[in-house]
Structure formats: C-alpha cells, structure tokens
Amino acid sequence: RIETTTRTATLDLNYGLTERLGIQVAIPYKHVESNAQIGGLVPVPYGEGGLGDIRASLKYNVLPTLRSMIVVGVGVDFPTGSYGRFAQGDVLAESTLQIGRGNFGIVPMLYQTYELIPHRVNQFASVSYRHTFKNSDGYKFGDEVSGALGLNVIPLEQTPWLVVTQQFNFRWMQNDAMDASLFQFNPGGAPILLDPAIKFRAIPTTGSTYVAYSPGVMFNVMNFASFYFIAQIPIHRDFNGNLQQQISYIFGMTKSFQLFGGTS
Template sequence: MMFFSRFRRLILLSLGVFFLSVGAVRPDSVQASCGSVSCFVVIGSQQQVPMAGLLTVNAIYNYTPMEAPSGQGGSIPFSNQGSRTLTLANLNANQIRTLMRTVTFDMNYGLTERLGLQVTVPYKHVNSDAQIGGLTPVPYSDKGIGDVRVSLKYNVLPTLRSMIVVGVGVDLPTGDYGQRVQGGSLAESTLQIGKGNFGFVPSIYQSYELIPHRLNQFALASYRHTLKNSDGYKFGDEVNLSAGFNIIPVEQAPWFVLTQQVNYRWMQNDAMDASLFQFNPGGGAILLDPTVRFRAVPTTGSTYMAYSPGVMLNLWSYASMYFIAQIPVMRDFNGNLEQQVSYVFGLTKSFQLLSGS
C-alpha cells in the first residue's frame, strides 16, 4: 500500500508540473497580424522505422500562440507579395497576436525491417488580429490542409538498444496559398496555409537505451529548405535540434512514462522580390527604392530554445497517448511575433498490415 501511495503522489506531482506549465497559455481570444512558427517536439514513433508490414499512425494536436513583444509590435513591415512591395512601418500597434492550431495525421509504414515510408498531412487553422493606432481590429482566419510531407527513412544502425535513422522528406505545395484579406489583397505569406512551393527536409534521429526498458535518450536534427514560390516569396531555411530522454519512473508501472526534452530552432530571414517603401501615416507610402529585387523581410527569422516536459501513457498493446508542453527559455524573433507556451496532445496506434517474413 505504501508503494501505491508513493506512486499516486508521483503521478499527481508529474501531472501537476505538466499542467501548471500548460496553464501559462491563455485560452481566451487570441489575435495577431503575422507569424509562421509552430510547436515542434520529438515523438519517437514519428522518427523511428516500424517493422516490415507495420503501420504506425499518429494523430497530433498542436496549439501554438504567438504575440508581439511589448513595445515592438509597431515595427513589423507590410509585405505584399501580390504587388511586389515591402513597406517599412513604425506604427502605434498593440494586441498583435496569432493563434496557430494544427491537427496532424502522421502515417509511418515499414517497407522492410530498415526502410520506412512516412506521410504527414497537417490540417491548419490560423486566427489573427491586430489593433493599430486605435483603429478597429481587422480579423483574419483561414483553415485547410497544409503542405503534405512525404519522407523515406532508413535505419542505419538497428540493434537491441540503439538506432540511427536518416531520412529525407519532400514538402508538397498542397496547402492553399491564395487566401485574401479584407479589401481583396493577398494575405501576407506567413499567414497562408501553405508555402506555395516544394520544400526539402533531410533529418537524422538517434536513440539509445541507457537502462533497458527503463531509460532511453534520443536526439534529432533536421533542416528545411523551401524554394521561392510563384509570388517571389521564399520562406527562410530552418534548422531544428532536439535532445532528451524518456524514463519509466516506477518499474511496476511500465505504462507510465515521463519525457523531458530541449528543443532548439534557428530560422533564416524570409525574402521576397519587392520594391521598398516607407510607411507614411499622413499620406501615400514613400518610395525608397523602385527596383524589384530579392530583399530580406527584416522582422522574420528567429532563434528559439524551449524546455518540453511531458507524460506518455501506454493505453493498450501498441497504443499510447501523450501530453507535452513547450516552454520558451530563450527567444529572439527580431521584433516580430514571439512563440508563447505551446502544447501537444497526441495518440499513437499501430496496425499489422502484412505479416513479417
């Protein structure tokens, strides 16, 4: 009885720490003007290669709010890819927020014991709003299937206690890139559901069981490069680095797993083909450079590091549920919207489609 009492206290303490961190997210109306980041954590069943004939499915919900830092929201420029103009601004702006909610359907299939095929289908819902100079906020909302990613993965080092999986993915331009705002102009690129062109994503994942069936560590590195789209806009390259461990704190309860990880992301500035203007509150924008050329969008690009605690529950054979919070510990978003505390809910289930031979 003493064991189960201590075990209950451990569960309550772990869940308390997790939900306390999640509680920092305000679920009330979230508004914004721009932002294109997302919550990113390592979920082992996504990165691993299933056994031959085994299909592993992840259903994942990401909640990612973004806000402009205090006193800096007025310097975000206007990028209009439709008219090929970039307008530098200095406005009295506040309440600039974006909420990105994503439901991802991720399928991993073992083609052989070492080669796997992964298809990731995101469904995105973007809500944004901005209060500028006391004017009435102009809301924006869009939802739909985003860019589908298709990946091949190969388990280079399969052993009983370790694995190294290398992969290469291709982002297909399936997401809508033609959404318009009030007035008929194209919504800025960072608010579009898709990126408008192909992307390429190499990755490497490593895992090792420090204590068999109790403690394992993992690490992931990935890189994304997206081609310039037909509107002359190119999303900046992205580097993701993550490391962490999973631990079963009580041997008699293998269904209860704690996960701890650190996530780092570096994003290059976006760039676009545009002429350059300076915003003029008293009249038309002032032309600074009429030449349409490839220009960096000043307040895009970011550096971000987060601590991500979570809980995994093994519900039944080959199935699990997980809850992970992502808490920023260091961030530099060049005065643009900063990613706030984000969280992930997910469910994993495996299906044996073909018997191994």
C-alpha cells in the same frame, strides 16, 4: 497589440517497407487566427483554415541494434496548402499567415536513440533542416534548423505503461526574403515608386532563435494505443521584433498494427 494563434492537427502515417527502410507521410490541417489592434485603428481580425503542406519522407535505419538506433532520412514538402488567402477584400494576407508556403521544400533529417538502462531509460536526439524554394509570389520562407535532445523514463518498474519524457527543443529560422517593388508613402496622394524591382531582399522582422524545455507524459492504454501530452515552455526567444512564441501544447495518439503483411 498583435496576436496570432496557430492550431495544427497532423495525421502522421509510417509504413515499414523492410526492417530498415520506411516511409512517413504527415498530413496537416492548419487553422490560423490573427487579431491586430494598433493605436486607435479599427481591429482587423483574420482567420483561415485548411489542408497544409503535406510532407513525405523516406527513412533508413543505419544502426539497428538491441539498444541503439540511428535513422537518416529525407523529406519533401508538397505545396498542398493554400497560399492565396486574402486578409480583406483583394488584399493578400501576409505570407506568415498563409496556410501553405506556396512551393516545394526539401528536409533532410537524422534521428538517434540509445537505451541507457534497458526498458527503463531511453535517450534520444534528432535534427532536421528545411529549405523551401521561392514561390510564385516572389516570397521565400527562410531555411529552418530544428533539433531535440531528451530522455524517456519509466519511473516505476510496476507501471511500464507510464512514460515520463523530458526534452529540450531548438529551432533557428533564417530571415525570409522576397522580390518586390519599393514605394514611398505619400500622405497627399498615390505612393511614389522608388524601385520597381527589388530582388531577394531579406525581411528584417522575420527569422528567429527559439529554445524550449518540453516536459510530457505518455500512456500505453491496454496495449491498444499510446497517448501523449507535451508542453513546450520557452526559455530563450529572439524573434527580431516580431511576434514571440508563447507556451504551446502538443497532444496525440499513436497506434501500430500490421498492414498488408508489413509493419506500420
């Protein structure tokens, strides 16, 4: 039995440079815990936390109207998260347990929204693509395509501070790949080297397809800030024999204010 729990707290900052152009900086703090119990072997717990890879994005609203909006953008993932964590002793923890990915990434994105019923029902959709370059360890995290489609609904006209959200989330991840040396296990002695230089081989137990239904609520508290809670419930999972994502929860707060004469 192998269990991994990942907790991420993200400070998400947005600033409007003009009425159409804005910048976004997402600063994550990650904590990863893993525990493996395989047969009669002694379990090896693992836990690490720290600053993750910071993402900076530039966004442009190409269709600003009273009822609709289309925003295009491109982001850059900076390798600020640690990639040199050890599982035990001098054994490097596997790449999927590291806090960061170890190299830069490029993330183009698209966001669309339309008011089906003004001030009551809002439809939204988004899609993004992430490409991370191979890191110094010879490991490349697979490309990722993420999408969302949903509705924000104010159920009662008398309670505009309460918003119910219903959405579906999709994520496809390509197999990771790595450069490595191939050894054959030798129960009687040292491993036997078969190939000293395997280049960019796909890792079969990585890569996944994931679809989730995500209901949630948002509260506007006295026009000071908005609080939200969303549950992601898997309805389709294909993880190539690896760990499968269970129900996850997202909660947070959003606050807007004027800064240096601009709109945040």
